[in-house]
Amino acid sequence: LCSKMPEREDDHLTPATRLLEKRREMAEVEQALAAQKEAREASSCEFQMKMESLQQRREELERKEFQLKESLLKFDKFLKENDSKKARAIKKATDEKDLQKSKDKEIDRLREDTSHLVKNRAKIQAKLEKHIMFHKYLEKVLEGAEEFHEIREIIARYDTLTATHDDLMESEIGNQEKVEKQRGDLMKYTEEKNNDILSYNNQLGGLQTRLDKAQSRAVKWESKWMHIKNTAAKKTLLLGRVKMATHNLFQLVNRHQKTRRDDVDIEDTTEQLIRVRRLLPLTLHVFVLFF
Structure with missing residues (x-):
């Protein structure tokens, strides 16, 4: 160095x-x-x-x-x-x-991993020895079954059936949950509609009360309307008679006075009355002189 x-x-x-x-x-x-x-x-x-x-x-x-x-x-x-x-x-x-x-x-970690692997290997070996009888059983089943040629085919069929069973159970559970949910929704919907019906009945009762009051008021107003119509008819008849009498009087006055009548509308009763009022004294005076 x-x-x-x-x-x-x-x-x-x-x-x-x-x-x-x-x-x-x-x-x-x-x-x-x-x-x-x-x-x-x-x-x-x-x-x-x-x-x-x-x-x-x-x-x-x-x-x-x-x-x-x-x-x-x-x-x-x-x-x-x-x-x-x-x-x-x-x-x-x-x-x-x-x-x-x-x-x-790193060495300590590898040693620890090795220890875990050894323990797992021992556990797997114990499980293998424990389940060896199932292997022997499957061999006997294979000897008497024409459908299968190897043990793994039996295991594959078992796995398929197990998976199918699990799927069916899961589907059944899902269907049950859906049924329960729909049942709960139906009960909730029924309760809501019953509440709506009760509310509508209450509203209908209130509306019926208002309808009865309205019909009662309608009967009263109908009676008043008939009275008004009758009164109006009488007044209209009276007005027609007045207008006719006024027109006749207006014609009579004009005939004696020999004045033009076409300058006053036939429906203008007010103007006719004004003309009659203005000409009537003179007409009466002439009537007295001649008769």
Whole structure:
């Protein structure tokens, strides 16, 4: 799971410790450079050589510092990769553990199913031993029956008859239920119609009472109507006589006055009376003069 560690110069020191050590050496070099700078007046050539040596040492230290930084980066990358691989390994182990649990549960379920199957097999075997005598009986029946050639034909016929019997029983039960329902509907209908008849009888009694009252009122109104008709006939006869007398009087007055009569309608009794009233005094005066 772990990759190869990066190469290091000192296995007993950590990269951070080595970096601090190198920085300390660089500080010492800087101090030495400062001291050498103060003493450069002593020997210019020697100072130059030392400066070059120190410069080379400084460059070497910088190179080593860069290498240490690279080593630190590689080490950090190594740690991250190692953590990632570790996490994947843990996840894989967890998944395998969960899968194992699932398999164990499946095994337990299969064992339980197997146990049930064994028990059912024992029950079926017991039933088979219990019903073996029926098989022997059917074999004897088959030997004496010409209609059947195999036991399954007898069983098929039995199943057919049983199904037919069940259908007939179910149909009979259905018919009984229908009869009961129709009987109940008939009783309900009869009760409703009896109630309707009672209600109609009550209504008929009320209507008969109203009819008797109406007939009684009709007799009274018939008597009144006959009286009105008789009265109207008398008044009509009287009116006819009045109109005839008025017309005769109107003709008599017009004949003596020698006026036109066609300007008054023969049926306009009112106008005739007005003319007679206006002309009658004059007619009476003439009648007195001549008679």
